[in-house]
Amino acid sequence: MKQNFTTKVLAMLLTIGLVLAMAACGQQESSDEGSGGTQVVEGVGQGKHGDIKVKVTFADDKITDIQVVEHQENEVLAEPVYTQLKEVVMASNSVEVDAISGSTVTSKGYLSAIQDAIAKSGLTLAAVGAVSNTSQHQEEAEQTFDVVVIGGGGAGFSAAIEANLAGAKVVLLEKMPTVGGNTLISGGEMNAPNNWVQQKLGITDDSADLYYEDTMKGGDNLGTPEMVRILADNALASAEWLRDEIKVEFLPDHLFQFGGHSRKRALIPVGHTGAELITKLKAKTEAQGVAIKTNMKANTLITNDQGRVTGVAATSGNGEQIIFHANKGVVLATGGFGSNVEMRKQYNPEMDEKYMSTDTPGTTGDGIVMAQALSAKLTNMEYIQTYPVCNPETGVISLVADSRFDGAILINQEGERFVEELERRDVISKAILAQTGGYAYQFWNQTIADIGKTIEAHQDEYDMLVKQGLLHKADTIEEAAKFFNVDVDTLKATVEKVNQYASTGDDLDFHHRSGLVSLKTGPYYIQKAVPSVHHTMGGLVIDEQAHVIKEDGSIISGLYAAGEVTGVIHGTNRLGGNAIADIFTFGRIAGANAASN
Ligand code: ADP
Numbered sequence: 001m002k003q004n005f006t007t008k009v010l011a012m013l014l015t016i017g018l019v020l021a022m023a024a025c026g027q028q029e030s031s032d033e034g035s036g037g038t039q040v041v042e043g044v045g046q047g048k049h050g051d052i053k054v055k056v057t058f059a060d061d062k063i064t065d066i067q068v069v070e071h072q073e074n075e076v077l078a079e080p081v082y083t084q085l086k087e088v089v090m091a092s093n094s095v096e097v098d099a100i101s102g103s104t105v106t107s108k109g110y111l112s113a114i115q116d117a118i119a120k121s122g123l124t125l126a127a128v129g130a131v132s133n134t135s136q137h138q139e140e141a142e143q144t145f146d147v148v149v150i151g152g153g154g155a156g157f158s159a160a161i162e163a164n165l166a167g168a169k170v171v172l173l174e175k176m177p178t179v180g181g182n183t184l185i186s187g188g189e190m191n192a193p194n195n196w197v198q199q200k201l202g203i204t205d206d207s208a209d210l211y212y213e214d215t216m217k218g219g220d221n222l223g224t225p226e227m228v229r230i231l232a233d234n235a236l237a238s239a240e241w242l243r244d245e246i247k248v249e250f251l252p253d254h255l256f257q258f259g260g261h262s263r264k265r266a267l268i269p270v271g272h273t274g275a276e277l278i279t280k281l282k283a284k285t286e287a288q289g290v291a292i293k294t295n296m297k298a299n300t301l302i303t304n305d306q307g308r309v310t311g312v313a314a315t316s317g318n319g320e321q322i323i324f325h326a327n328k329g330v331v332l333a334t335g336g337f338g339s340n341v342e343m344r345k346q347y348n349p350e351m352d353e354k355y356m357s358t359d360t361p362g363t364t365g366d367g368i369v370m371a372q373a374l375s376a377k378l379t380n381m382e383y384i385q386t387y388p389v390c391n392p393e394t395g396v397i398s399l400v401a402d403s404r405f406d407g408a409i410l411i412n413q414e415g416e417r418f419v420e421e422l423e424r425r426d427v428i429s430k431a432i433l434a435q436t437g438g439y440a441y442q443f444w445n446q447t448i449a450d451i452g453k454t455i456e457a458h459q460d461e462y463d464m465l466v467k468q469g470l471l472h473k474a475d476t477i478e479e480a481a482k483f484f485n486v487d488v489d490t491l492k493a494t495v496e497k498v499n500q501y502a503s504t505g506d507d508l509d510f511h512h513r514s515g516l517v518s519l520k521t522g523p524y525y526i527q528k529a530v531p532s533v534h535h536t537m538g539g540l541v542i543d544e545q546a547h548v549i550k551e552d553g554s555i556i557s558g559l560y561a562a563g564e565v566t567g568v569i570h571g572t573n574r575l576g577g578n579a580i581a582d583i584f585t586f587g588r589i590a591g592a593n594a595a596s597n
Helices: 004-024 077-092 106-122 154-165 182-185 196-201 206-217 225-244 273-289 341-347 366-372 398-405 425-433 445-452 459-465 477-483 488-504 576-594
Strands: 030-032 036-046 051-059 064-072 142-150 170-173 252-256 266-269 292-293 296-303 309-316 322-334 386-389 409-411 440-445 471-472 524-536 547-549 554-561
Touching: 004 322, 004 459, 036 106, 051 106, 064 077, 064 106, 077 106, 142 154, 142 309, 142 366, 142 576, 154 170, 154 182, 154 273, 154 524, 170 547, 182 273, 196 252, 196 366, 206 322, 273 292, 273 309, 296 322, 296 366, 309 409, 309 554, 322 366, 322 445, 322 576, 341 576, 366 386, 366 554, 386 440, 398 440, 398 445, 398 524, 409 488, 425 524, 440 445, 459 471, 477 488, 554 576
Parallel strands: 142 170, 142 322, 170 292, 322 554
Antiparallel strands: 030 036, 036 051, 051 064, 252 266, 296 309, 309 322, 386 524, 409 440, 440 524, 471 524, 547 554
């Protein structure tokens, strides 16, 4: 009897305990506390592009596994979060750890998802000492390769692949926890005259000559003519290389006509971002056996007695000093300096803190500084481009707003157009800053949205902008205007004029170069935007073989450069779609030449 009573009480207590535990666990998926206290609990956090859902396994008071079950983050940027940061959280048994640099928002979403699971588990986790998130395996203090490539954006990857194909043993150093640079977060569009999509769309009057002229003119003729000629003559081959060798997929039947271009000639990678480029380049590079070292920051170029560059001194994530000897050559592919406000101000005081930047944090001008120590010549350093249509709260480039290339118009707070929407980026940016409040609205309708499908392509950005109150979809022009307090009558009058110009094909106000599109039917989209620092046109002077040139005009032997770190292509102003064409054309040249020494 007594035994029976005890059993019943115990059973009751166990039931109550189980109910309480389940209530505390919320979405707890399974509880197996009987066998060693293991439980798996689901948690949710807000990432950059939506919810991150994780399943956390706890054994007693320790985290023993974390699985991501759902997310929409950029795969390349999320990779170190779901691997490196996971190890750190497990080793320190805590979410009080540093975010992965360059993937901060994804890190925070991931950590808050784990925190959510911890809270639901009802556990108090055992305390363990702090662990660094940049710890990596011990590196050999001295390593020897034929070619050392610094920077893991498009220029660096294409240089590494070509150098490897030319028979060189190659290492690629990237200071951030992930590769990709600005290339990864760009729209990834690439100009190529006479490309296969143009042929399909019946655009038969483009040529390398026209492309050359547009690029020179777009940069006020401050690009170096021979170098721009190489770009114009080789851009198509670079695009074909990406398509055929790297297996990059481009949209088969859509092109952009970026501002300043006289033809629609920009190929668009699937997904409308550089993720398609970097994912495929990384896969190819790894398949070829090129060593990729992330969290590896190059600090100085090493030279021999004759002044030839023979290696790179770098620092690993663990703080170890590593020397990478380069038997044949070093390629600088470190990108621009848009994220380095001091350096921006040094060359152009106007580009100060008031501007946010669209750039990744890694673009701090390191390659320029390293080469300057060897008397490298710089050019066009004062020309810093702002991208006109960016998020007014974060400075991030708006890819949803690529609808501008399909016919969206720009209006000011008063509801008036104020610039040709396909003008150069610098012209549009200046015009926006001159409007009331220094901002503009981009305005378009469903007809335009259906052409390029930029909303579907960037649904995560669209949702975020709507949530931030920076973009609104409206059934009528009145509703769109009222959302941002724009003058309704003026906006209606503006739209009427646009419709008239669309029907005649003649924009009497701003001479829209590809012709306006009718805004007669809704629904409508209205989006607030500001300019943000986007590209640094200036940089190192290179020659046709991508050698870095000294102030005295001679070559720095053993040193090559390609991509945004160089300053010879874009003059005062880079045209849209020209960065991608530039980095792959000259990245390949630099890699092949560095290997042939
Ligand atoms: P590009 O378009 O010219 O290829 P990106 O911005 O795409 O330029 O890539 C440049 C890359 O170089 C970035 O990933 C950046 O983090 C990396 N980088 C910059 N400085 C260094 C450095 N000192 N050591 C290693 N990598 C660097």
